[in-house]
Amino acid sequence: MGRILLEVLGRAVLDVERMSPAQKVQLGDEIFAQQPNLLAAILVLPRMGVSALQLEVPLHILLVSFQAMKRSGHVWPRISEELQEQCLQRLTAQMRFREGLPPHLADQVVTQFHEEHPERELLAFIYGHLREHDMMGVRTEAEKYLMLAALNLAECIAAAGAKPAPR
Numbered sequence: 001m002g003r004i005l006l007e008v009l010g011r012a013v014l015d016v017e018r019m020s021p022a023q024k025v026q027l028g029d030e031i032f033a034q035q036p037n038l039l040a041a042i043l044v045l046p047r048m049g050v051s052a053l054q055l056e057v058p059l060h061i062l063l064v065s066f067q068a069m070k071r072s073g074h075v076w077p078r079i080s081e082e083l084q085e086q087c088l089q090r091l092t093a094q095m096r097f098r099e100g101l102p103p104h105l106a107d108q109v110v111t112q113f114h115e116e117h118p119e120r121e122l123l124a125f126i127y128g129h130l131r132e133h134d135m136m137g138v139r140t141e142a143e144k145y146l147m148l149a150a151l152n153l154a155e156c157i158a159a160a161g162a163k164p165a166p167r
Contacts, residue, residue: 002119002158004068009121012068016060024063031066037079038062038156041149049142057133058150061126065153068122075165079156087155088148118158126150 019027031039042058050058069076094113098106117123130136130150138144 002117002121003074004072004119004122004157006121008071008073009064009068009125012064012071013125015067015071016063019063027063027066030070031062035066035069035076035079037081037084038066038153041084041152045142045146045149048145049140050146051142054135054142054146057129057135058146058153061129061150061153064125064129065122065157069157073165075163076157076160079160083159084152084156087159088152091148091152091155117154119154122157123151123154126154 016024016027028039039062042055042062045055045058046052094109098109101109114120114123127136130147135143135147135150138147
């Protein structure tokens with residue numbers, strides 16, 4: 001079971017949806033202070049062709065993910081660039097593996113990946129948000145980078161060695 005429970009994630013989504021733009025900027029400042037590499041992984045996307053409008057999608061995912069991390073009752077270590085790179089390599093390897101499979105086997109691999117993911121609820125939220133904003137088709141290189149960056153958030157959060165907060 002993941003450290004970000006469905007109830008925590010739901011509250012985080014509501015928190016972010018209810019925030020004013022100024023409150024979102026303040027949350028962004030917290031992310032910069034505590035998880036600067038996660039923020040950098042999203043803010044670099046315009047250099048890869050992601051438009052300002054498209055950037056809103058992974059930014060929202062980052063805000064919700066960070067808010068869920070805060071609400072989880074765990075202490076999260078700073079996610080390093082090295083961890084991000086390791087997670088991205090695993091994620092892309094898993095995607096490449098799927099590419100050559102017949103559709104029914106590819107579906108089984110995807111299902112198994114989701115069912116066994118350490119942060120299943122967070123991953124489902126990310127996929128849902130990408131789907132809601134029509135980003136699952138990966139029609140351009142920019143959309144590919146956007147999708148990888150968003151999915152890598154879940155991988156990094158799952159891989160981070162968060163510990164229960166002291167009481």
